[in-house]
Amino acid sequence: MSMAAALSESLGTIVGSGQIFTHSEHLRGYLVNGKAPKAVVRPGSDLEVAEIVRWAAMERLTLLPTGARTKRAMNVPTAAFDVALDMVRFDRVVAYDADDLTLSVETGVPLSRLAAVLAEHRQFLPLAVPFMNRATVGGTIASGVDSPLRQFYGTPRDYVLGMEFVTGDGRVVKSGGRVVKNVSGYDLHKLMIGSFGSLGVITKVNFRTFPMAVSIGALIAFFDSVSEAAAMRHQIAQSPLRPLTLEILSPEACELLFRDRAAGVESGPRLMDTPSKARWALLVSFAGSGRVLERYERDLKALASAGTSALLDERTTSAVLARIREFCPIALESSPGAVILRLSVLAGEIAQALDGLALSAAKQKLPWAAMARGVGVIYLALLPTAYDGEVRSRVSRAIDDMFEAFQPRGRSVTIAWCAEEWTGAISLRKTTRNDLEWMRKIKQAFDPTRVFAPDPLGAWV
Amino acid sequence: MGSRLLDDLEKLLGKERVLYKTEDLLLYEYDGSVEVARPDYVVFPTSTAEVVETVRLAARHHVPLLGRGAGTGLSGGALAREGGIVTSFARMNRILQIDVENERARVQPGVVNLDLSLAVRHAGLHFAPDPSSQKACTIGGNVSENSGGPHTLAYGVTTNHVLALEVVLPNGDVVNLGSAAVDPPGYDLTGVFVGSEGTFGLVTEITVRLTRLPEMVKTLLAVYDLVDDATQTVAEITARGITPAACEMMDGWTIRAVEEYVHAGFPLDAAAVLLIDVDGLSEVVDAEAQAVAEVCQLHHARSVRLARDDAERDLLWKGRKNAFGAAGRVSPSYYTQDGVIPRTKLPATLRQIGEISRKYNLAIGNVFHAGDGNLHPIILFDERNKQQFRDAVSAADEIIEFCIAAGGSITGEHGVGMEKDRLMPLLFSEADLDLMKRVRAVFNPTGLLNPGKIFPTSKGCGEIYVRPQPAQAVPSP
Numbered sequence: 001m002s003m004a005a006a007l008s009e010s011l012g013t014i015v016g017s018g019q020i021f022t023h024s025e026h027l028r029g030y031l032v033n034g035k036a037p038k039a040v041v042r043p044g045s046d047l048e049v050a051e052i053v054r055w056a057a058m059e060r061l062t063l064l065p066t067g068a069r070t071k072r073a074m075n076v077p078t079a080a081f082d083v084a085l086d087m088v089r090f091d092r093v094v095a096y097d098a099d100d101l102t103l104s105v106e107t108g109v110p111l112s113r114l115a116a117v118l119a120e121h122r123q124f125l126p127l128a129v130p131f132m133n134r135a136t137v138g139g140t141i142a143s144g145v146d147s148p149l150r151q152f153y154g155t156p157r158d159y160v161l162g163m164e165f166v167t168g169d170g171r172v173v174k175s176g177g178r179v180v181k182n183v184s185g186y187d188l189h190k191l192m193i194g195s196f197g198s199l200g201v202i203t204k205v206n207f208r209t210f211p212m213a214v215s216i217g218a219l220i221a222f223f224d225s226v227s228e229a230a231a232m233r234h235q236i237a238q239s240p241l242r243p244l245t246l247e248i249l250s251p252e253a254c255e256l257l258f259r260d261r262a263a264g265v266e267s268g269p270r271l272m273d274t275p276s277k278a279r280w281a282l283l284v285s286f287a288g289s290g291r292v293l294e295r296y297e298r299d300l301k302a303l304a305s306a307g308t309s310a311l312l313d314e315r316t317t318s319a320v321l322a323r324i325r326e327f328c329p330i331a332l333e334s335s336p337g338a339v340i341l342r343l344s345v346l347a348g349e350i351a352q353a354l355d356g357l358a359l360s361a362a363k364q365k366l367p368w369a370a371m372a373r374g375v376g377v378i379y380l381a382l383l384p385t386a387y388d389g390e391v392r393s394r395v396s397r398a399i400d401d402m403f404e405a406f407q408p409r410g411r412s413v414t415i416a417w418c419a420e421e422w423t424g425a426i427s428l429r430k431t432t433r434n435d436l437e438w439m440r441k442i443k444q445a446f447d448p449t450r451v452f453a454p455d456p457l458g459a460w461v
Numbered sequence: 462m463g464s465r466l467l468d469d470l471e472k473l474l475g476k477e478r479v480l481y482k483t484e485d486l487l488l489y490e491y492d493g494s495v496e497v498a499r500p501d502y503v504v505f506p507t508s509t510a511e512v513v514e515t516v517r518l519a520a521r522h523h524v525p526l527l528g529r530g531a532g533t534g535l536s537g538g539a540l541a542r543e544g545g546i547v548t549s550f551a552r553m554n555r556i557l558q559i560d561v562e563n564e565r566a567r568v569q570p571g572v573v574n575l576d577l578s579l580a581v582r583h584a585g586l587h588f589a590p591d592p593s594s595q596k597a598c599t600i601g602g603n604v605s606e607n608s609g610g611p612h613t614l615a616y617g618v619t620t621n622h623v624l625a626l627e628v629v630l631p632n633g634d635v636v637n638l639g640s641a642a643v644d645p646p647g648y649d650l651t652g653v654f655v656g657s658e659g660t661f662g663l664v665t666e667i668t669v670r671l672t673r674l675p676e677m678v679k680t681l682l683a684v685y686d687l688v689d690d691a692t693q694t695v696a697e698i699t700a701r702g703i704t705p706a707a708c709e710m711m712d713g714w715t716i717r718a719v720e721e722y723v724h725a726g727f728p729l730d731a732a733a734v735l736l737i738d739v740d741g742l743s744e745v746v747d748a749e750a751q752a753v754a755e756v757c758q759l760h761h762a763r764s765v766r767l768a769r770d771d772a773e774r775d776l777l778w779k780g781r782k783n784a785f786g787a788a789g790r791v792s793p794s795y796y797t798q799d800g801v802i803p804r805t806k807l808p809a810t811l812r813q814i815g816e817i818s819r820k821y822n823l824a825i826g827n828v829f830h831a832g833d834g835n836l837h838p839i840i841l842f843d844e845r846n847k848q849q850f851r852d853a854v855s856a857a858d859e860i861i862e863f864c865i866a867a868g869g870s871i872t873g874e875h876g877v878g879m880e881k882d883r884l885m886p887l888l889f890s891e892a893d894l895d896l897m898k899r900v901r902a903v904f905n906p907t908g909l910l911n912p913g914k915i916f917p918t919s920k921g922c923g924e925i926y927v928r929p930q931p932a933q934a935v936p937s938p
Contacts, residue, residue: 099700100803100834122702146644155644157652158621171892179801181618181833181873183607183656184881184888185915186897190620190652199648211702234562238585240676240742291744344642346563375643376563412646435636438903439648445899 007039007083010059014051015043019089030084032064032072034420037084044089046164046172046203053201054170056083057449064453065201067108067136071143073332073417081453087138090203093117095178102161102178104206107138123209126153128325138202144194148245148324151374152287156193159208163189165200168447178206191442198453199446213287216244217297218317221304222279226250228306229282230351233374235303236284237347241296244285246374247324248350250358251278252383253369256330257323279307283324284374285317327371327379328417335367335419337387339395342416343378343406353378353406360401364394379416387421395422466522470504470546473514478505478552489547492534493594495796496879500541503529507552509627509635509665516663517633519546519909526631527911528663530571530599533592535799536878538606538658542913548663550601556580557666564671565624565641570601570664577669586671589616592874593782601664607656609874611707611781612738614832616672618874620655627666628654631910641668653900658876659911661904675740678706679750680768680777683735683757684728688712688815688827691733692808694760695831698737699804703752706738708832715784715826715839722787725780726773731763735831736781784828785839792824792841796853799881800864801873804834810863814838817859821852835873836864862887877915885917 004022011020019042021027027036038061043049056063061082090108097103098121105114111125112133118124126149129140141156141163153159162176175188192202223229229248236243249257282304286296297311312320323330332338345353350372357380361368367385372378382398384391399415406413412433470479480486480503490499501524506512519526525545532539541547554571561584566577574595578587591610592598598608604626609618616622625639639651654661685691691710698708711719711734716727727734735757739749750767757765768774788795802810811827814836818825826839838860842853861871861884871877871884885894894916901908 097803097805099696100805101699101702102803144644154617154621157649158617167896171896173892173896174889175893175897177801177868177870177888179803179834179869179873181609181613181801181830181835182870183609183618183874183876184870184872185877185885185893186900187607187620187653187656188896188900190649193649193652195648211704237564237673240673242741288745289748291748292742295742295744342644344640344644346560346565346642348560348562377644410640411642412640412644414646433637433645433647435638435650436647438636438638438650441903442648442650442900445903446896 003038010055011039011041011052014055015041015048019044030066030069032081035080037064038082040084040086042086042089046166049085049166049201049203050170050172052085053166053168053451057168057170057451061451062453063201063451065138065142065197067139068110068131068134070131070135071139071145073420074143085201087136090138094204098123098209101209101211102180102206103209104178104204105137106204107136107141107202109137111135111137111140118209119212122212124212125207125209126150126159127156128321130326130328132322132325137205141193141205142195142197142202146373146377148247148321148373151246152242152244153210157190160189160193160205161208162206163192163202164204165192165202167200168449168451172203173200176206180208196453198443200452213244214289215293215314216285216287216317217293217314218283218285218312218320219297219300219304219309220312220320221282221307221309223282223307224279226280226354227351229280232282232303232306233347233350236300237374239299239303241286241299243374244287245321245324246282246284248372249281249283250354250368250370251280252367253327253371254279254281256334256369257327283320285321324371331369331381331383332417332419335383335385337384337391337395337419337421338381338417339399339415339419339422340379340381340417341399341402341413343380343411343413345376345378345411347374347376350376350378353411356405357402360398360405363401364398366394366398387419466518466524467502469518469522470502470515473518474504474506474511479503489529489532490540492532492537492539494535494537494878494880496537496540498537498540498542498879499544500547501544503547503549505549505552509629512548512629512663512665513633513635515546515548516629516631520631520633520907523909525909525912528570528601528605528659530602531573531594531597533594533598534602534606534878535797535875536606536872536880538876538878538911538914539602540879542879550599553665554599561586563641564673565668566671567666567668568600569666570599570604572600574598574600574603581671582674585674587674588669589613589622589672590619600667600669604655604664604667605657605659606874606876609830609833609835611709611830614708614830615704615706615740620652622670622672623651623655623667624670625668626651626654626664628662628664630662631905631907635665636662639668658878658914660901660914662910675706677743677746678738678740678774679746680774681735681737681739681750681753681757681765682768682777683737683762683765684731685733685735685761686731686763687761688733688811689808690760690762691735692811692831694735694757694762696804696807697756697760698753699832701752701756703749703756705749705753705832706740707736708830709736709781710734710827710829710831711736711781711784712827714824715788715828718787718791718826719780719784722790723776723780723783725776727780736777781828788826788839788841794842794844796840796842796857798836798838798857798860799872799875800836800861800869802834802836802864802867802869804832806867806869807831807834810836810867813863814860817856821856823849823852823856825856830873833873834869836860879914882915882917885915
């Protein structure tokens with residue numbers, strides 16, 4: 001019997017033959033880092049997932065849960081995997097208590113569909129993440145991608161109330177609960193956020209939901225230097241204002257996001273009537289009723305006096321935020337060999353960090369664009385115009401430079417997204433962190449037989 | 462063996478920083494819960510290095526070890542259930558660094574919660590988690606228990622404000638988890654450490670996020686003739702998507718106990734009051750205060766008024782925060798629960814608690830974080846009356862069972878500790894608990910760090926777990 005037929009037969013007894021795919025055409029849609037699985041299986045329940053996990057452990061096969069597969073350009077673990085667990089059938093909103101602002105949802109549900117369900121009650125989840133129109137709940141949580149709305153709402157760490165998942169020994173486990181306050185047992189679900197499927201298969205996530213804002217608005221301010229933009233961020237932080245989002249954009253990032261027609265998502269709003277050439281921008285959005293918006297507009301205008309600024313109406317604000325949300329996908333599409341680094345710094349270090357990153361890129365004559373969130377997360381996209389051996393070595397040197405500049409100071413640099421060509425081509429440096437050993441032990445506790453993707457520690461250090 | 466351990470401890474820390482005489486240990490038998498357990502030694506390290514050495518000594522002598530802050534915990538987390546060494550962090554109480562620009566502080570575990578807020582007030586900042594015991598409880602204890610408080614409704618509980626930890630593991634390793642910058646790469650070990658109730662390691666340094674003080678705060682007091690109207694109000698405030706900074710409820714019994722004690726100005730004839738803070742930008746506060754008042758009136762509040770000034774607001778809050786102390790003055794003994802329910806179930810749950818009160822003929826006071834659905838029913842009983850004591854236990858069980866059936870939890874902020882360990886199987890399956898134990902074993906493989914907590918112990922099964930609480934003024938949760 002061929003490998004494919006053997007897999008089909010074993011898996012067929014668990015999920016039924018209609019939910020298994022082994023045709024190469026089909027498998028190509030599940031390529032990760034250039035490698036295709038041997039089979040794709042679509043389980044229909046957590047018990048089926050558990051059974052598949054136990055079977056895979058026995059057969060010494062590895063599993064990778066997948067959703068809409070929008071994050072294959074994220075720098076996920078590179079090892080091959082045998083079977084893709086397509087979670088598409090986990091598509092139910094299990095419970096939604098709108099009056100309690102709590103939600104329990106299966107992980108295959110697309111964020112866009114969930115948004116529509118919540119919108120009926122004028123509620124939402126603050127997950128404005130890349131590939132928003134296709135991404136699923138599971139992929140969003142498992143990858144830990146962030147949302148510009150974290151400025152106000154925090155991250156899933158703050159509003160995921162509990163989870164159900166299947167561990168590497170094939171057991172269905174839950175952690176947390178469905179109420180907004182709960183300290184029963186360990187918060188194991190926090191470990192699952194951003195674990196890239198290495199600890200278990202998340203089947204259900206419980207969220208706290210949020211009421212939609214009455215209305216939103218934004219201000220964009222342009223400055224001659226990054227330090228002026230960073231100074232305005234600092235002033236906002238020291239004021240009583242609590243913006244929804246706050247991003248500092250390099251001149252190239254403005255160009256990328258707001259030029260007339262950018263690829264992928266809906267075309268960008270024209271913000272470039274305001275002076276555009278080589279100026280840094282600070283984009284800050286806010287929410288509330290009319291009087292509240294007026295207050296924000298007044299105060300922010302005053303704070304932006306060092307540059308030129310423009311207020312954006314509700315429609316433009318929505319469009320601009322959609323572009324900010326899609327910064328990484330847009331950057332990836334704009335260059336044949338794009339690499340996007342992600343750097344975490346203290347908010348007060350943003351300007352200095354951006355200067356350092358810019359220097360490393362310039363030294364290697366690489367075009368770049370940067371977006372820094374007000375909370376201190378910087379996305380730096382290296383955007384070579386061609387991809388060949390020579391470019392490749394320049395990109396490598398720039399990355400080496402950046403790691404050297406930040407890693408010793410306790411600031412983490414990771415390669416968040418990269419073009420497929422880069423897979424395995426970027427050498428990673430050793431970290432100075434001393435908790436990796438404990439992370440490996442956590443992986444061992446969740447997945448003793450290593451049925452899931454290897455721990456992504458390689459990508460994290 | 463015992464005397465050799467004592468020698469070793471004294472050699473390490475000096476005689477004055479090791480307690481072992483029965484009379485010296487008495488204070489450490491208790492925390493804020495109803496549990497009692499006596500340690501064999503209490504030690505007072507002053508540095509991470511001394512904690513490491515203490516941990517190594519405990520391991521070498523194979524004795525249990527646990528940490529302790531101010532001892533205000535409400536579930537026995539800091540009690541030496543199986544004896545051994547209590548490591549008090551009373552002398553590791555320094556604020557190590559305040560970074561105003563980046564809104565961070567690095568502190569030792571023995572720093573008192575309120576002291577940190579006072580230390581950063583000049584910069585317009587505070588440490589948001591505010592347990593009612595905040596004048597006494599320590600940040601190390603807050604981290605272990607993932608403590609809440611009235612204002613966690615809008616600001617989140619301790620875990621939402623902790624970014625990095627230095628921990629000493631039971632094998633003596635010093636490990637740094639997380640980072641002052643957000644999103645450190647890797648598994649969120651900080652997130653799982655917070656709230657682990659001292660069963661993973663001893664926390665020796667904590668990096669927290671500081672929060673800007675709001676521009677304006679308004680405090681509303683809504684008075685009701687029916688408990689049901691008050692709970693309906695809370696359910697509707699939630700449903701309308703209004704998030705006050707705090708939304709607390711006290712019932713008539715509690716109001717009267719509090720008034721007698723604090724004289725805060727609560728109406729003695731009311732069936733319930735809601736104490737609601739709204740804060741933020743002045744424009745936001747004006748609108749929210751008005752929206753809240755409207756909902757209160759819609760649900761037949763007898764009166765809704767704003768605290769006139771800071772003095773009146775402080776007094777009202779003092780009344781709320783001392784509610785448990787007030788209960789202690791009125792009743793010989795009381796027992797408190799910490800159940801959580803969806804906010805939509807508040808009216809039904811309070812009616813059920815009323816039923817249970819009538820069924821057992823026991824007074825049950827209610828004072829709780831209504832906006833979070835986090836109940837604190839106070840069951841009053843006379844410890845000398847054996848039947849009443851048993852009834853109090855049964856009543857507490859029935860309340861918790863109702864919370865679980867309503868989709869809630871057995872503890873919202875007090876922790877499981879040695880008080881609710883036997884209830885864990887009501888909420889979690891064997892597989893759930895097994896994974897939790899495996900994670901504990903990652904950090905604490907011998908189980909000698911804070912043993913007998915969180916997980917049901919065979920000897921605890923069926924044991925009467927409530928011991929009478931002598932009347933005493935303790936800060937309320």
